[in-house]
Amino acid sequence: MTLALESDAPGVATRGVWLTCIDCGEQFAPFEAVRYTCDDCGSLLEVRYDEYPTFDAFEGSGVWRYSAALPFEEGVTLPEGSTPLHAVPRLEAEIGVNNLRVKHEGMNPTGSFKDRGMTVGVRVAQEIGVDRLACASTGNTSAALSAYGARADMETLVLLPAGKVAAGKVAQASLHGARILEVDGNFDRCLDIVQDLTDRGEAYLLNSLNPFRLEGQKTIGLEMFEQFEREEGTLPDRIVLPVGNAGNTAALYKCVRELRRSGAIAEHEVPKLTGVQAEGSAPMVEAIENGWDHIERWDDVETIATAIRIGNPVNAPKALPGIRETGGTAVAVSDEQITTAQRDLAEEGIGVEPASAASIAGLRKLRREGVVSDDEDVACLTTGHLLKDPDAAAAAGSDPEPVPADTEAVLDHLGA
Ligand SMILES: Cc1ncc(COP(=O)(O)O)c(C=O)c1O
Incomplete structure (x- = not known):
């Protein structure tokens, strides 16, 4: 029925x-x-x-352009979406693919893709009529939830792994007025606790376990396809993205299934979903490499890319088939490779946090291994803004040079 x-x-x-x-x-x-x-x-x-709609059903801009593919016509908006699809000619030539574009989700209102999910998720919370919103977070979810909760005038509670969340993200949750609980444990333990709290009716959960979050996030794919088609006259052969809880992987897979179902794209146009994790936090890669249909939880996870420091990706049952059925793959990269990619993107003028740079690092590794071929059109997703993690950015970049407050001394210092 x-x-x-x-x-x-x-x-x-x-x-x-x-x-x-x-x-x-x-x-x-x-x-x-x-x-x-x-x-x-x-x-x-x-x-x-x-x-399920075809592309001609969409009008307007941002996430709500795609309301024909969403449960509501409008939501609690700041507004979100309409993020750039950057050309990166130097990286494209160096990595060696036909076409490389970077979809920079760090350009959303709170600086990450999470805003796309929150505009829908908080709208659903209003519809259901809940009092308190809650999430566990490696940082960006808490920043987005705090802002959208504030916008909707709702109480928000966020649980963060103590000492493992980048400064910009804690500052956002703090200023937007969330109640912040720092948990003596990793993200996965925070999520266990939030799930317990929500099971007891204490709050409405807005992690990506909430299926409405993924509805907003699938608009990344819809928007990217429209931009790619408009600017390149084609759709990407492959989408490379960082994986933490695997919500985006699941959302993009749902996006392409729905487009297939409406007939908006053909079978040969389905992009290969390619997930990237940090070596110290790679349960999805382990599952893909071993051909498992489930992931085994990693209790000890560590990486400079704190946003994807997740050992138990809850959306794995949705994401693993997405990677396999689109002909994609998953790859793990070192923290050093992530930092190099972060610098490379910055040299093209694109400022991202470490987790985001994992997509470029992963593409580079797969290209060198010959898994990605040189004739591919590739879209890499960068998920969060550079300012989210100022410490990582400063460590990866050049150091400020102290000089006296004197023009001659400055010229001397410059060696002019
Ligand atoms: C910047 C950034 N990139 C990637 C991810 C991982 O996304 P997902 O959980 O959808 O795999 C997160 C999640 O917190 C994030 O904040």
Whole structure:
């Protein structure tokens, strides 16, 4: 039976929307109760619709341009999306692919892609009528949730792994008025606790376990396809992205499945989803390399890319098939390779935080190994802005040189 919701509440799409279990197929009405996983089998839920749009259904800009593919017509907006798809000619030539574009999600209002998920997720929280929003975070989710919670005038609670969140992100959560709990444990433990709290009805969970977050994030793919097509006359053969909780990987896979279903793209146009993790935090890569259909949780994770310091990617059941069925792969890169890529992007004028640079580092490694070929059109996703992690940026960049307050002395110093 299809529990299609035909709501006439303001701002709610009138077409059918429901939550479906990805394993047993059980369907649930989307807004009648708080639900993140299947009541019957405990697996992940996915938002499904009774129809899927083609590109000509989209109008306007940003995330809400794609409302025909979302559960609402509008949301709590700052606004988000409309991020640039940069050409990077020097990196393109050095790495050696036909075409390399960088989709810089760090240009969202709070400086990361998380805003795309929050504009939808917080709108759903309003619809359900919850009091308090909560998330566990390696930093960016907490920054986005705090801003969108503030915008919606809702209480927010964020749990962070103590000492492992970049300064810019803590500052954002703090100034936007979230209650910040620093947990003596890693991100995965924070998420365990937030899940316990939300199971007890203490808060509404806005991690990417919440399927509505991924609806917003799938607009990364929709927007990227439109830009790529407009500027390059084609779609990317491959999308390379950093992987933490694997929400974006799952969201992009959902995006291409929906576009296939509506007939908006052909089978041969489906891009290969290619995930990149840091060597010290690579359970998805381990699963792909071993052909597993599940991941094994890593209890000890470490990397300079703190945003992807995650040992138990909760969206793996959605993301692993996405990587496999699109013909993609997953690769691990060292912290040194990440820092080099961060510098290389900065030399093209693109400022990203370390986790984001993993996509370029991963592409470079796969190209050198011959997994990526030289005729490919590639889009790399950079997920967060440089200013998120000022310490990492300063460590990777050049040091300031002290000089006296005197022009002659400055010229002397410059060797002029
Ligand atoms: C900058 C950045 N990149 C990548 C990720 C990982 O994204 P996902 O959990 O969707 O794999 C995160 C998640 O926190 C992030 O903040």
